[in-house]
Amino acid sequence: MEFQNVVRQRRMVRSFASDHVPAASIERILRNAVRGPSAGFCQGQAFLVLTDDQLPAFWAIAAEAVYPSVQAAPLVIVPFSCRQTYIDAYARSADEGEDWTDEVNWPMPFWHLDTAMAALLMLLTAVDEGLAACFFGVMPAAVGPLRATFGVPADHEPIGAIAIGYDGEASQLDHKSRRRPLEQMVHYGRW
Numbered sequence: 001m002e003f004q005n006v007v008r009q010r011r012m013v014r015s016f017a018s019d020h021v022p023a024a025s026i027e028r029i030l031r032n033a034v035r036g037p038s039a040g041f042c043q044g045q046a047f048l049v050l051t052d053d054q055l056p057a058f059w060a061i062a063a064e065a066v067y068p069s070v071q072a073a074p075l076v077i078v079p080f081s082c083r084q085t086y087i088d089a090y091a092r093s094a095d096e097g098e099d100w101t102d103e104v105n106w107p108m109p110f111w112h113l114d115t116a117m118a119a120l121l122m123l124l125t126a127v128d129e130g131l132a133a134c135f136f137g138v139m140p141a142a143v144g145p146l147r148a149t150f151g152v153p154a155d156h157e158p159i160g161a162i163a164i165g166y167d168g169e170a171s172q173l174d175h176k177s178r179r180r181p182l183e184q185m186v187h188y189g190r191w
Contacts, residue, residue, distance in 0.1 A: 013132035016165035039110035044085030071165035
């Protein structure tokens with residue numbers, strides 16, 4: 001699909017058909033995710049891929065964050081960021097006196113930013129594969145049970161989750177009328 005069409009067609013879908021996502025599509029989504037920007041080339045992301053038998057356990061933990069219709073998605077990918085990967089990498093190349101272990105010395109938490117960019121690449125790849133997707137949050141109270149249920153290391157933080165499948169919405173909402181005009185959001189040279 002032409003890139004501009006992918007961008008225009010990307011939206012959050014909240015209802016899915018039950019058809020399985022082909023393995024080749026899942027692999028392409030994941031391969032594209034790891035091609036995103038990575039501060040210091042740290043690559044501090046990990047992805048938990050859940051299908052079939054794993055989904056009931058996931059939804060038992062994370063259901064309160066989404067519409068019930070999202071739970072019909074046949075695939076959920078949970079992107080995780082790993083702060084320690086960045087701390088270690090930057091500490092190895094630090095100049096004398098630089099302290100990368102303290103988060104206040106970071107202009108922003110690159111581990112979350114890079115993982116969010118990977119998530120966006122997954123959303124765009126899903127559209128390019130003819131699929132639909134919905135990014136949603138993982139509530140703080142669900143993080144511990146998510147780690148325990150799926151063996152996630154303690155130093156990995158979920159930045160959200162992505163439900164992926166085929167669009168099950170009977171009609172598509174027209175967001176064009178609700179989208180803020182570009183002129184209200186972009187400021188050239190000065191606010």
